Amino acid sequence: MNPGDRVRVERADVTNEGVLMPSSTAEHLVIKLDGGYNVGVDREAASVDVLESDVHVVDDEPDPEAGDVSEITFDDDLPTISLISTGGTIASTVDYRTGAVTARFDAEDVLRAVPDLAGRANYRGRVVANILSENMDPSIWQDLAHAVHEEIAAGADGVVVMHGTDTMQYSAAALSFILETPVPIVLTGSQRSADRPSSDNVMNAVCAVEAAKSDCAEVLVCMHADESDDACALHRGTRVRKNHTSRRDAFETVGAKPLGEIDYETATEDGSDGAVADEAITLRREYASRGETLDIEPDLAADVELATFAPGMDPAAWEYLEDAAGVVVAGTGLGHVHTDLIPRIEALVDDGTPVVMTSQCLEGRVCDRVYDTGRDLLDAGVIEGGDMLLETAMVKLMWAVANADDVAGTMRTSLAGELTAESRPWR
Known part of the structure; x- marks a missing residue:
């Protein structure tokens, strides 16, 4: 028996039937019941009958020259x-030693866990990392960008990135700036792990694959549009944010x-036969469509710091910024900090460190021309971040x-839809 098989498990006069899932320990069997819950059973104390073998045909010998890749049997018409x-919750299972959710599925496991993906496309799978998203860092963004670039260069018609939700907005932005893509790059995840009946992993994964078959050749985030299971929203990778800790519709543009x-x-x-489910996709705003150009500029200055201003903070708290390659300040309102911090910012700029002002507000744009503090910040050399x-x-x-x-000019120029059209900073 193998993960993906439908099995009947009997132990102590209790019978469970469901799909055999990967287990975090050799001593336990993990069964996904038809109702959606997972159960763990002591392997030695149970008797198991295989009712149906895994429907997914997997090549057990991936091509090492293509990275950590495995391929599902191909259909030329798909x-x-x-x-x-x-990694992340969408690619996670429960560790039955601790009861905690841990990132451990590879791409094959995702296909086994989401049978609804079958028949929609040919799938190439590769693992870039197997981490919870709080452990993401710029070096992994670069690895991810190279992997996406290689997959598109090898002929992929679209890419779906399974990612933890907590830092998905950072990774989506990184891919947006690093890559110029001729096909859709869709990041998706789940707020609730696959062992829970309320998990959003199946719907998000299915919708992400359909988005990856669309004409929208941008970096997108595909997650629940609301708390129901009716639709997934497609967010531009540079304008999306996770705005709730646990709701399934946590992401907003x-x-x-x-x-x-x-x-x-x-x-x-409409999409399960491999065709693009055109009637399922509604694109409401202007977007980049499929093209020919594939390019990558993967260099990142990892030592850029994000400094958040708070009332009453000691200016000495920003001493760590002296060695930064760049600083983004999360200011208040239109982009302000305490007057006592302005000399420290001016010293950074004089030393060649670009300092970009953003706002802690979610809506609106920075404008340092309205109040004296803002004008002093502009005189100190701050770069306005607009509504980024x-x-x-x-x-x-x-x-x-x-x-x-020209770092300042680049920050003021919209490269991937991160800056919206100029508007007044007040209504």
């Missing part, structure tokens, strides 16, 4: 979608509407310091 796993959405029922009905999200601004500054001759 598009090819690369599934890239970085800030300062605009999402690029579009995918109707789950229609996608389920502070997380996006941090990632963009990493990229700009490493790649741009």
Whole structure:
């Protein structure tokens, strides 16, 4: 028996039937019941009958020259979608030693865990990392970008990145600046792990694959549009933010509407034969469409810092910024900090460190021309961040310091939809 088999397990007069899942220990069997819950059973004390073998045919000898890759049997009539796993809740299981959720699935396991993906595409799977997203860092963004670039160069018609939700917005921004893509790159995850009946992993994964088959050749985040199971929203990678700790619709496009959405029922009905479920996808805003250009500029200045201002803070708290390659300041309102901090910012700028001002507010844009403090900050050399999200601004500054001759001009220029059209800073 193998993970993915449908089995009947009997132990102590209790019978469970479901799909055999990968287990975190050799001593336990993990069974996903039809109701959605997972149960762990002592392997030695149980008798097991295989009712149906795994429906997924997997090549057990991946090509080492292509990285950590495994391939599902190909159908020439289907598009090819690369599934890239970085870990996170969507690629997690329960560790039955501790009861905690741990990132341990590879791309094959995702296919076994989400049978609804079968028949929608040919899948190439590779593992870039197997971490919870709080452990993400710029070096892994670079590894991920190289992996995405290689998959597209090898002929992938779209890419789906399985990612933890907590730092997905950072990774989406990094891919947006590092890569110029001719095909969709779709990040997705789940707020609730696959062992829970309320898990959002199946719907998010299915909708992400459908988005990866679409004409929208941008970096997107595909997650629940609301608390129901009706649709997934498609967010631009540089304008998206996780705004709730646990709701399934935690992700929102800030300062605009999402690029579009995918109707789950229609996608389920129309996309399972491999065709692009056009009727399921609604794109409401202007977007980059499929093209020919594939390019990568992966250099990042990892030592860019995000400094958050708070009332009453000691200016000495920012001494650590002296060795930074760049600084993004999360200021208040229109982009302000205490007057006592302005000389420290001026000293950074004089030493050649670019300092970008953003706002702790989610809506609106920085404007340091309204109040005296803002004018003093401009005189000190601060670069206004417009209405960039502070997380996006941090990632963009990493990229700009490493790649741009004119960092200030680059930060003021919208490269991947991170800056919206100019508007008044007040209503």
